[in-house]
Amino acid sequence: MNPAEILQQVAQETAACTLCPLHHGRKNAVPGSGPADAEIMFIGEGPGFHENEQGLPFVGAAGKFLDELLAGIGLGREQVFIANVVKCRPPGNRDPLPAELSACDPYLERQIKAINPKVIVTLGRFSMNRFLPHAKISSAHGQPVTVNGRLVVPFFHPAAALHQASLRPTVEADFAKLPALIRAAAATPEAAQPSPTDSPKEEPKQLSLF
Ligand code: URA
Numbered sequence: 001m002n003p004a005e006i007l008q009q010v011a012q013e014t015a016a017c018t019l020c021p022l023h024h025g026r027k028n029a030v031p032g033s034g035p036a037d038a039e040i041m042f043i044g045e046g047p048g049f050h051e052n053e054q055g056l057p058f059v060g061a062a063g064k065f066l067d068e069l070l071a072g073i074g075l076g077r078e079q080v081f082i083a084n085v086v087k088c089r090p091p092g093n094r095d096p097l098p099a100e101l102s103a104c105d106p107y108l109e110r111q112i113k114a115i116n117p118k119v120i121v122t123l124g125r126f127s128m129n130r131f132l133p134h135a136k137i138s139s140a141h142g143q144p145v146t147v148n149g150r151l152v153v154p155f156f157h158p159a160a161a162l163h164q165a166s167l168r169p170t171v172e173a174d175f176a177k178l179p180a181l182i183r184a185a186a187a188t189p190e191a192a193q194p195s196p197t198d199s200p201k202e203e204p205k206q207l208s209l210f
Contacts, residue, residue, distance in 0.1 A: 003036035006114035010107050014087040020103035022088035028055030034081030041117035043127040046086040057082045062159040069175045118185040124157030142174035151185045
């Protein structure tokens with residue numbers, strides 16, 4: 001199967017998935033969207049109300065802000081793949097539970113392997129902790145690390161800056177680092193050669209790009 005077919009299969013499976021209780025509140029699964037050959041993959045937390053209605057990631061207020069942040073660095077949504085750590089909406093937008101994250105992770109793993117992005121940007125702590133289990137977002141944000149040979153950059157979740165306006169300059173400054181990081185990842189062969197699994201199996205190595 002080619003990458004686009006794998007993504008389509010993941011989308012079909014998530015639409016019918018009953019591996020965790022989140023399926024009870026599902027109107028639409030939100031597997032993710034974007035090109036199968038995207039060089040950059042953004043991974044958020046989980047669908048909210050509007051995403052559950054439409055089956056698309058980041059279409060509510062946080063998505064509008066994400067679009068602005070992308071536009072600010074010259075990127076359009078059509079150039080990046082956007083996914084979430086859980087594909088169905090947690091009730092009332094609560095945090096995803098460990099069992100829900102584990103149940104959904106194989107879908108994300110398959111998406112990452114199929115897309116094979118040069119850079120993964122995690123949005124928020126749940127996504128960050130998927131790659132960097134012990135990291136704290138307050139100190140890890142904006143700091144690129146390689147995890148199993150792939151560049152991972154933790155960012156605050158855009159919704160955090162909507163709830164706390166003082167975070168906005170920090171979020172914008174982190175996004176401003178992204179073009180240079182993408183160029184560096186493209187120019188560094190080892191950063192573009194991930195190992196067979198993207199689950200963290202080793203301590204991440206710090207990159208010294210800054
Ligand atoms: N927040 C997320 O983490 N993901 C979405 O798709 C929407 C809002």
